[in-house]
Amino acid sequence: MGRFASLCLVIILVAMAMEARFEAGAQQPAPARSPSAAKARIYFVDLKDGTTIPSKVKIRFGIENMEIAPAGIIKPNTGHHHLLIDTGLPPADQPIPSDFNHIHFGNGQTEAEITLPAGEHTLQLLLGDHAHIPHNPPVVSEQIRVRVDAATVEKTRTPAPAGASVFLVEPVDGATVGRNVKVKFGVSGMDLAPAGTNKPNSGHHHLLIDTPLPPLDREIPSDLNHLHFGRAQTETEITLAPGEHTLQLLLGDHEHLPHDPPIYSKVIRVRVANAAPEKAAQAAPKEGRQPSPPDAAVYFVYPTKGESIYPNSTIRFGLRNMGVAPAGIAKPNTGHHHLLIDVETPPLDQPLPSDLNHIHFGNGQTEKKITLSSGKHTLQLILADERHIPHDPPVISERIEVFVKTVRKRSRRR
Amino acid sequence: MRHGRFATGLLFFSIIALAPAPTPLQIAPARAMDRVASAPSAQVYFHYPVDGLRVPERFTVKIGLKEMGVAPAGVVKPFTGHHHLLIDTDMVPLDQPIPSDYNHIHLGGGQTEVVLTLPQGTHTLQLLLGDHQHVAHQPPIMSKKITIYVR
Numbered sequence: 126m127g128r129f130a131s132l133c134l135v136i137i138l139v140a141m142a143m144e145a146r147f148e149a150g151a152q153q154p155a156p157a158r159s160p161s162a163a164k165a166r167i168y169f170v171d172l173k174d175g176t177t178i179p180s181k182v183k184i185r186f187g188i189e190n191m192e193i194a195p196a197g198i199i200k201p202n203t204g205h206h207h208l209l210i211d212t213g214l215p216p217a218d219q220p221i222p223s224d225f226n227h228i229h230f231g232n233g234q235t236e237a238e239i240t241l242p243a244g245e246h247t248l249q250l251l252l253g254d255h256a257h258i259p260h261n262p263p264v265v266s267e268q269i270r271v272r273v274d275a276a277t278v279e280k281t282r283t284p285a286p287a288g289a290s291v292f293l294v295e296p297v298d299g300a301t302v303g304r305n306v307k308v309k310f311g312v313s314g315m316d317l318a319p320a321g322t323n324k325p326n327s328g329h330h331h332l333l334i335d336t337p338l339p340p341l342d343r344e345i346p347s348d349l350n351h352l353h354f355g356r357a358q359t360e361t362e363i364t365l366a367p368g369e370h371t372l373q374l375l376l377g378d379h380e381h382l383p384h385d386p387p388i389y390s391k392v393i394r395v396r397v398a399n400a401a402p403e404k405a406a407q408a409a410p411k412e413g414r415q416p417s418p419p420d421a422a423v424y425f426v427y428p429t430k431g432e433s434i435y436p437n438s439t440i441r442f443g444l445r446n447m448g449v450a451p452a453g454i455a456k457p458n459t460g461h462h463h464l465l466i467d468v469e470t471p472p473l474d475q476p477l478p479s480d481l482n483h484i485h486f487g488n489g490q491t492e493k494k495i496t497l498s499s500g501k502h503t504l505q506l507i508l509a510d511e512r513h514i515p516h517d518p519p520v521i522s523e524r525i526e527v528f529v530k531t532v533r534k535r536s537r538r539r
Numbered sequence: 540m541r542h543g544r545f546a547t548g549l550l551f552f553s554i555i556a557l558a559p560a561p562t563p564l565q566i567a568p569a570r571a572m573d574r575v576a577s578a579p580s581a582q583v584y585f586h587y588p589v590d591g592l593r594v595p596e597r598f599t600v601k602i603g604l605k606e607m608g609v610a611p612a613g614v615v616k617p618f619t620g621h622h623h624l625l626i627d628t629d630m631v632p633l634d635q636p637i638p639s640d641y642n643h644i645h646l647g648g649g650q651t652e653v654v655l656t657l658p659q660g661t662h663t664l665q666l667l668l669g670d671h672q673h674v675a676h677q678p679p680i681m682s683k684k685i686t687i688y689v690r
């Protein structure tokens with residue numbers, strides 16, 4: 126009780142003191158304002174009202190009929206820029222505040238790189254004199270509204286310990302391999318953890334096939350060239366077309382973001398021999414196809430035919446009158462999904478190919494996040510039995526077209 | 540049978556309650572079944588219907604599963620399970636096999652959708668993934684309980 130009373134007293138005292146200070150401030154004569162030149166104007170050079178900008182953006186300031194001088198230099202018809210973010214104009218007769226919403230460019234800068242969170246923002250320029258006070262009349266730009274694209278917001282990267290590395294155990298650089306390649310990964314100095322598990326000094330593998338390192342400040346793409354091993358797997362089997370290929374490992378953190386510094390292996394080259402006969406495919410048709418129930422159907426829950434989707438989209442599968450079973454499980458009226466991207470329907474009497482255009486869901490998955498380049502793509506679902514052979518009659522979806530939207534990327538200008 | 544077990548359970552419980560010292564906490568693990576680990580960030584959810592929807596008497600429930608796979612009952616494979624649809628019932632004990640009755644529909648064939656016929660009125664639906672032995676994973680993968688109106 127006594128403590129509460131004293132607390133109240135303190136609050137009242139503080140409030141009184143603040144009031145007194147405000148009064149004192151108001152009574153103080155306004156500092157003298159420097160006159161501005163006639164027709165003086167400041168403006169955003171390459172930013173227009175209503176544009177969408179990346180999260181990290183370089184802004185250029187323009188000035189006409191006046192000169193830029195660093196803060197502290199007293200010279201007629203000069204001033205320095207102040208960028209007002211998400212705020213209105215401050216009092217014209219007081220020094221411009223210096224905080225997150227009022228950025229000073231006291232060294233006379235005429236451009237700045239700023240980082241804004243996703244969403245709508247307002248930007249405005251205000252010239253201040255040597256003492257950061259707006260001129261008389263004030264030289265101010267129009268207030269513009271910008272929208273920051275959420276896809277461009279940088280995430281903070283997880284630090285990696287010094288000396289950590291990832292490497293390919295198998296195949297070795299320069300090896301000649303068959304079409305089905307077993308790839309084994311190694312990591313040293315760090316732990317493996319499944320995606321989504323935020324544990325220090327850990328990550329999961331990403332295998333880059335025939336592609337350079339992606340941008341290191343954002344999520345590693347999930348597509349045909351960037352395979353994720355989100356369950357902390359240390360090996361996989363991939364099918365490669367005959368010819369030369371490159372393989373590289375890149376560790377990602379719980380959010381699939383490369384570490385800081387990034388942990389990646391050197392690029393290795395493998396050659397797939399042209400004459401590798403597909404024994405599995407030849408042997409398979411002997412075994413015959415599994416019957417499917419007459420009313421079974423596989424379909425897309427998302428996206429639907431003709432839909433416009435984002436480059437990173439989760440494709441969701443639906444299955445009617447049959448069940449899902451992982452690959453290798455022989456059970457009547459079950460199968461596992463295969464997603465065919467940008468390819469014609471393959472032959473139905475042999476195992477479906479396993480490559481970048483024919484994605485197998487051998488663990489019984491019913492959805493998958495994939496990354497597609499912008500533009501038109503075709504998607505098709507096909508169910509297949511434990512040996513990846515389609516059923517008889519085949520349980521196959523319509524081949525749908527989707528349109529992948531273009532998302533503005535961060536400009537690489539420095 | 541179930542009533543018998545329930546009665547035994549009650550009896551057992553009352554004995555414990557009467558007994559002076561032992562902590563009831565020690566009893567539960569003794570009868571609990573081993574639970575299989577679920578994948579982190581796995582989620583089960585309704586594609587259809589969604590919470591608050593008005594549906595006809597006969598409709599198809601469509602089930603989505605994120606970050607895990609579907610496998611028929613009996614299949615032992617990490618990070619897989621099969622769906623159970625709980626109708627008008629509260630969440631079941633998670634360390635026991637999910638009951639199989641009109642309120643607990645097992646989709647043991649690996650199905651990802653099921654046709655339901657429900658009487659008119661308000662009903663609740665909830666999804667729970669079960670492992671090869673119909674036991675919930677650890678941590679359990681369950682959807683939120685949704686309410687639908689059958690017209």
